[in-house]
Amino acid sequence: MSEIEQLKQQVEAQGGVVRQLKADKADKASIDEQVKILLSLKDKLRIASGEPASSGKSAKSFSLKTPKGTKDYTAKEMSVRSQIFSTITSVFEKHGAVTIDTPVFELKEILTGKYGEDSKLIYDLKDQGGEECSLRYDLTVPFARHVAMNGISNIKRFQIAKVYRRDQPAMTKGRMREFYQCDYDIAGQYDAMIPDAECVRVAVEVLTSLDVGSFVIKLNHRKILDAIFEVSGVPDDKIRTISSAVDKLDKLPWADVKKEMTEEKGLDEAVADKIGEYVRLSGREELLDKLRALPELMASTKAQEGVADMELFFKYAKIYNILDYVSFDMSLARGLDYYTGIIYEAVLTEENVRPTEAQPTATGAKEVKEGGEIDESQVRVGSIAAGGRYDELVGMFSAARRGGKAKGKNSNVPCVGISFGVERIYSVVMSRMQAETIKANKTQVYVISLRDGLIEERLKIATELWDAGIPAEFMYKVKPRLQSQYNTCDQEVIPWAVLIGSDEVASGNVKIKNMAAKVEGEEGGVTIKRSDMIAELKSRLDL
């Protein structure tokens, strides 16, 4: 088939998609998205047919932008982000974690079958000959691949890196197609709940030291949840899909979730009601007593194992002084398939969320606001960290490895970890800052010529400052205007200036001036000996 014929078919098919969406009265954004694809296909067809594209512009010039769902970060934004990363890193390192680095893309087959329905959001690289590759979707699967591939039996690692999802972006709410994840994981055969409790302790340390405001860490256990589904009568093959429905209780009321279970997923109403009773339970340690008092549930071995785990968890969490931050909540399910034990999710509490946001009810479900619509991107801003235990993921890779080479000494490397939503944390922190006060550079001293330019003298002084380790700049002009130099100090928030004119040069002096705060009696700066400049600045700069 020729390229033109192929394009014709594609235009026709895409036209059908757009017509269908319009017929279905789909939301405007979805229709616009598909129309855009249609128009671009039509342009390609025109170009392939030798006709000019629809608008002269799109054929000749090009759009000066970053790809959809991505953005550039300015120096001020990066300064705030670096501080956040550095705070998080220092907590991770305080707990002995090391960092590793993995490639931004993986062999496609490594990611296949790990993300369920979300696999459609994976970015693939074009086949340009050689291997099929995809951009990483998270840091957990590459970590498990790394552990299995290198036969590692235990490691406590963190990784702060970008991941990629072809999701519908909501840029203002921090939902991007390229975004940072920030993961802390403990892999190894250890005694029950010791590393698990430490992950939650790490979450508390990170979130309190970042000063994001008040938060609560919801806890649950996959085995307890599975037992609930089992004793409620959910068929085995429906457990994961019903679990996904339960996970929506933080943004939908029970009635809607029940509807999804029964109408969409074909669950008996009686079974759904039974689940409803269980998943509304929440509390702290005392919830363990409540669960133990439910004979039907406790008849399940899974429930017994889960409750025993949580008992240990609370014992360790008490020593770690983190009980005030946790809530044991039967409605927490977490979407990903690979969890096998404790699961947790840190959410900002009410005073922290914007007033437009849907409010949680007593059951933990968020009511739908007047108007009947729920904006997921807003509701979800509350979640800022999540994770849990995943004991089988490394084994999935090790099994493949044994298939290849018969090593397999680490066929089973249990893992537990937590991932911080740094983009959301960044939004919260950034929203509290005033742009003018953010100093993006580290410059401490600006070398100013009062008159006559004096470029060589300014270069000499800058050289001395750099040699002494003092961050310094000057204006890259032979004869800069005095006012421009002062303005730069203001704009760049540079606290100190060294000022020279021909008089100062002749007499072997310099003036030192505090540009940020006026120092009593030093409004015009103080004149000191040139040879004392470094010592004087060092004492004033508090370096």
Next chain:
Amino acid sequence: MSEIEQLKQQVEAQGGVVRQLKADKADKASIDEQVKILLSLKDKLRIASGEPASSGKSAKSFSLKTPKGTKDYTAKEMSVRSQIFSTITSVFEKHGAVTIDTPVFELKEILTGKYGEDSKLIYDLKDQGGEECSLRYDLTVPFARHVAMNGISNIKRFQIAKVYRRDQPAMTKGRMREFYQCDYDIAGQYDAMIPDAECVRVAVEVLTSLDVGSFVIKLNHRKILDAIFEVSGVPDDKIRTISSAVDKLDKLPWADVKKEMTEEKGLDEAVADKIGEYVRLSGREELLDKLRALPELMASTKAQEGVADMELFFKYAKIYNILDYVSFDMSLARGLDYYTGIIYEAVLTEENVRPTEAQPTATGAKEVKEGGEIDESQVRVGSIAAGGRYDELVGMFSAARRGGKAKGKNSNVPCVGISFGVERIYSVVMSRMQAETIKANKTQVYVISLRDGLIEERLKIATELWDAGIPAEFMYKVKPRLQSQYNTCDQEVIPWAVLIGSDEVASGNVKIKNMAAKVEGEEGGVTIKRSDMIAELKSRLDL
């Protein structure tokens, strides 16, 4: 056409490619590469036809590896890399530079037409609907795009980030498909050569503080080089391709370069010989006098401008104390098209390169070693930083922007910058280190149970240490063996231990022991009051 038919055609075409390579006696790596593609196409065809793939393995299990030309970095490797990045960052920040972040992929059209022949090495993303994107090839083009897009008139920025090239990897020599670049650029309308000289000063500061060994920074000026081609009689349309040939003088003898110019590129032998005379010139400041004494060359306006620039450069470089590090070398050409002024390249000098490496001759060209073969990947390890002035690149984007919206206030933002080959710097630094001595974690204290497990006591002590900001770990076992705990301290290079047994707990004491160096009279550790633990550790740890 059906998928099967398409695959059949692809298999046939690929078969032809392989046969041709074999007929041409191509090198084994190239043939293997193409055979691999052929086999994978055949597998796809078998699967599409419903047959099992060639090996049961490839259909079911999968290769547990990272994509070709990429690798994972271990904790120890990352620790060395982080130190390098942090040293480089602090030099950049000392000069007032700020950092920005751009997406890992750009719209394909942004990269189009910027890299000449190397464009074939660009990684494209698969078309999954929406925009056509490519992984960034360097950090310079995204930087220019950012400056133009945001109408920035001046910025001094650095960026340390990964870039992607589908090149033939030479992993052991640090040539990867995914690798870090580390760029420092100054954009803005400034007076001649002031920012240019600072870029070279920054290179000297970075390379001396990283302790890579002795190096020289070769300098040249595109305008002088263009004048040389002009007065030698190179036709205008051959200037760039002849310039590329000259750039090979650091790895090929003049005879080979001349052959390329005359036989491959059709240049007159007399013209080539004339070029040969010019490009063998090298020196420092005094070379300016030599050039000025060449009337034919100095008749060119370009040569006059270039020489005037270099005169200013040497004036500023002298003040910056960097004259000892530079060499003014007419054979330096640099491959990229976009340079418009000074160009420079830092290379490690002989004592730094491995003895197997080809040695430079008096003309700066490297002789071919006995055997007649030259291994580019080895020779090129010498280059560890490079850059220059590129005044037109931002304008290319701004023009596109004006085409879209009529703003264009920053149609011309001249730039100068330098890019450090951190992968090579990393190889050099790493080759001098001993793996055992690299401490990847930051853990200062290991909490050890002498007997009886004492898990709760160990958790309590760890909590106190963390609360006091002391990096601490313990073994995640309820009853760990003493020897295992000691072994961990050794392996993880943890310098201090807090030891407890039931006796210590009962008497409210702990033992403190230096695990790294024996302290006179403290071989078994010293017993101190539990309440003095933090203060005692802080004084010993020098935190």
